[in-house]
Amino acid sequence: MEIRDEDKSNDDVQELSLTDKFSKLFSLLEHCNEDEQRKKIGEMNEIIDGMNKEEFLYVFTTELFNKMDKMxxxxxxxxxxxxxxxxxxxxxxxxxNxxxxGFNHSELRRRFERMILEEEKKKEEKNENLLVGLCESYLSLKNLLSSELLSICIYYxxxxALNKEESEEAQKDVEMVLLALSNIWQSDILFSYFEHFFKNYFS
Structure with missing residues (x-):
């Protein structure tokens, strides 16, 4: 007599939550090469888009950022x-909003700070693309910065933003840069740096 598994109803099959989907992809990153990591991070970013505030804060803890630093x-x-x-x-x-x-108390935050300062101090072979990426991440995740870090991040x-081409992808990058800048709470300091930057940039 043939034994068949009974069909499961939709109620019995629970779809993974967004937090579980994200965690599953994150756990696979350390087993992937660079290109595979980039693809999975693209999928993770799509998941982040759908998260509500509770899900978002549940995932992005100090522990997760510390795990990234260790990786x-x-x-x-x-x-x-x-x-x-x-x-x-x-x-x-x-x-x-x-x-x-989570990021403020993490080792990843300290790593980004060190890398920004070290890259900025280089006289030759300065990697400005890396510096911009570090500054953008750092500035959008941390709202209170030292004067030195604030100056570096705003400048780059x-x-x-001013050097971007007028492609759709470039405009998205500009939007992300400007949003990162909008996260600065020291508005009086920010204004003085803007004024100083534009005087020097266009002189």
Whole structure:
């Protein structure tokens, strides 16, 4: 006699939540090469788009950012791909007004700070694309900065925004840059840096 599994009703088949989908993809990152990581991060960013505030804050904790830092340290996640993810997280932070202190207390925040300062101090072979990505992620995820970091981030982000081509993709990048800048709470300091930047940039 043939035994067949009974058909399961839709009620019995529960779809993974957005937080579970994100966590599953995140757990696979350290087992992927750089191109595969980039593809999965693209899928993760789409999931982030659909998250509500509770889901968003549940996922993006200090523990998650610390995990990212450890993966970078162990060469299981490239810094470029970490920026690809954190930049979009920061974009959603600002766009959806969903601030969290998870990044502020993380080792990833300290790593980004060190890298920004070290890259800025280079006299030759300065990687401005890397610097812009670091600044954009950092500025959108952290709202209170030291004067030194604030000065560096504003300069390179404004420079990047002004130098972008007029393609659809470039305009999206500009939007993300400007949103990162809008996350600065020290408005009086921000205005003085804007004034200083434009005087020097267009002189």
């Amino acid at each position: 970078i340290e162990e060469n299981k996640l490239t810094i470029e791909n970490s920026i690809l993810l954190t930049k979009y997280v920061g974009y959603c932070y600002v766009l959806k 969903m601030w969290s202190s 982000l404004l420079k990047a």
